[in-house]
Amino acid sequence: MSLRAAVLGHPIGHSKSPALHLAAYGRLDAGISYTAIDVTEELLPSFMRQIRNQPGWRGLSVTMPLKTAMLDHVDEVRGVARTLGVVNTVTFEDTGNGSRAVGSNTDVAGIVNALRHGGTRTAPSAVILGGGGTAASAVAALQELGTSSVKIFVRDASRTGDVRAAADSLGVALEIGPLGAAARPTAEADVVISTLPPRAADGLAAEIAALKTSTPGVLLDVAYDPWPSLLASVWQAGGGRVVPGLEMLLYQAVEQVRLFSRRGEDVNAAVIDVMCDAVGLARRAL
Numbered sequence: 659m660s661l662r663a664a665v666l667g668h669p670i671g672h673s674k675s676p677a678l679h680l681a682a683y684g685r686l687d688a689g690i691s692y693t694a695i696d697v698t699e700e701l702l703p704s705f706m707r708q709i710r711n712q713p714g715w716r717g718l719s720v721t722m723p724l725k726t727a728m729l730d731h732v733d734e735v736r737g738v739a740r741t742l743g744v745v746n747t748v749t750f751e752d753t754g755n756g757s758r759a760v761g762s763n764t765d766v767a768g769i770v771n772a773l774r775h776g777g778t779r780t781a782p783s784a785v786i787l788g789g790g791g792t793a794a795s796a797v798a799a800l801q802e803l804g805t806s807s808v809k810i811f812v813r814d815a816s817r818t819g820d821v822r823a824a825a826d827s828l829g830v831a832l833e834i835g836p837l838g839a840a841a842r843p844t845a846e847a848d849v850v851i852s853t854l855p856p857r858a859a860d861g862l863a864a865e866i867a868a869l870k871t872s873t874p875g876v877l878l879d880v881a882y883d884p885w886p887s888l889l890a891s892v893w894q895a896g897g898g899r900v901v902p903g904l905e906m907l908l909y910q911a912v913e914q915v916r917l918f919s920r921r922g923e924d925v926n927a928a929v930i931d932v933m934c935d936a937v938g939l940a941r942r943a944l
Contacts, residue, residue: 659713659714660689660691660714661688661689661690661691661714661715661716662690662691662692662693662712662714662715662716663679663690663691663692663715663716663717663718663719663918664692664693664694664695664718664719665679665692665693665694665695665718665719665720665721666695666697666702666705666718666719666720666721666724667694667696667697667720667721667722667723667724668696668697668698668699668722668723668724669696670694670695670696670697670721671694671696672883673694673721674882674904674907674936674937675692675694675719675721675907675911676692676693676694677936677937678907678908678911678915678933678936678937679692679719679911679914679915679918680692680936681932681933681935681936682911682912682915682919682925682929682932682933683915683919684932685928685929685932686915686919686921686924686925686929688919688921690716690918690919697724698723699723699724699727702724702727702728702731703730703731706731706759710756710757710759715750715757716749716750716918716919716920717747717748717749717750717914717917717918718747718748719746719747719911719914720745720746720747720748721746722790722791722792722855725744725745725746725790725791725792726743726744726745726791726820728745728748728761729743729745729761731759732745732748732759732760732761733758733759733760734758734759734760734761735760735761735762736760736761736762737762737763738762738763738766738795738798739761739762739763741798741824741827741828742763742766742794742795742797742798742820742823742824742827743794743820743823743824744763744765744791744792744794744795744820744824745761745762745763746762746763746764746765746791746795746910747761747762747763747764747913747914747917748760748761748762749762749917749918762917763795764910764911764913764914764917765792765795765799765906765910766795766798766799766802767909767910767913768906768907768908768909768910768911768913769795769796769799769851769878769906769909769910770799770802770803770909771905771909771912772878772901772905772906772908772909773799773803773849773876773878773901775901775905775909775942776876776878776899776900776901776905777876777899778803778849778876778901779803780803780804780848781800781803781804781805781848781849782804782805782848783805783846783847783848783849783875784800784805784807784808784809784847784848784849784850784851785808785809785810785811785840785843785844785847785849785850785851786800786808786809786810786811786821786850786851786852786853787810787811787812787837787840787844787850787851787852787853787854787859787862788810788811788812788813788852788853788854788858789810789812789814789815789817789818789820789821789834790817790820790821790853791820792853792880793810793820793821793851793853794820794821794823794824795824796851796853797821797824797825797828797830797832798824798828799851800830800849800851801828801829801830803849805830805849806829806830806831807830807831807832807833808825808830808831808832808833809832809833809834809835809843809847810832810833810834810835811834811835811836811837811839811840811843811844812834812835812836812837813836813837813858815834815836818834822834837861837862840862840865841862841865841866841868841869842869842871844862844866845866845869845871845872845873845896846875847875848875848876849875849876849878850875850876850877850878850893851877851878851880852877852878852879852880852881852887852889853880854880854881855881856881856883856884856887857881857884857887857888858881859879859881859887859888859889860887860888860889862889863887863888863889863891863892863893864888864892866889866892866893866896867892867895871896872896872897872898873892873893873896873897873898874896874897874898875898875899876898876899876900876901877889877890877893877898877899877900877901878901878903878905878906879900879901879902879903880903880906881903882902882903882904882907885902885903885904886900886902890902902939904937904938904939905939907937908930908933908934908937908939911933912925912929912930912933915929915933927942930942
């Protein structure tokens with residue numbers, strides 16, 4: 659039986675997940691194919707019904723705009739995904755009478771490990787740009803790094819329900835403001851996580867540049883195409899450290915590969931190195 663996995667989202671053509679996963683499965687000789695499938699929120703119910711009847715499915719990577727919608731299409735939600743209400747990973751477990759879909763979240767680990775790889779150990783003051791599902795995962799990641807309060811700047815305050823609920827469940831204090839007021843607090847923060855789509859932070863980047871101040875903290879910009887983003891360029895010019903979004907994508911994918919291959923102990927430094935090669939990241943110095 660052929661084994662399958664895929665990344666779902668809309669749009670999805672830009673995704674680098676297939677390159678990461680296929681490199682890993684090739685190194686593991688796992689025999690798992692992995693494709694990108696364009697699925698909207700409207701099509702998600704029928705898609706999930708369809709694949710439940712197809713043998714060989716090991717897992718799904720879930721990206722925007724499906725991370726909260728997927729909650730309604732799994733049989734169980736585990737770990738931090740249950741706390742956050744945000745699913746970026748679905749695995750299929752054999753029950754003897756078919757398969758059981760389990761939702762989980764590897765974005766939190768992806769953010770934590772990307773920041774740690776970039777040299778971050780703690781985050782005394784933190785800013786998140788954007789208020790969607792990835793921002794909820796960012797709150798959990800910052801809590802793991804010791805943050806007790808976070809400033810969040812958004813384009814639409816009416817669409818912050820997910821991140822508010824996540825912060826409440828984690829005991830993290832939130833201060834939410836408009837993106838137009840983000841420039842100075844962002845420039846002064848120890849850690850900034852931008853979860854905004856590509857180019858959505860360009861206006862903010864120009865405002866930070868106009869401040870003519872230093873940016874001493876660390877920026878993780880989740881958007882990775884085009885790269886460098888204007889925000890990343892301005893941040894680096896101000897003296898700050900930049901962690902590319904590809905680092906987060908890598909580390910959340912490592913956790914997914916462990917789940918989808920069911921060979922977690924074999925996903926070692928050599929596997930991570932070929933994943934890095936596949937997307938142009940430097941090999942890890944382990």
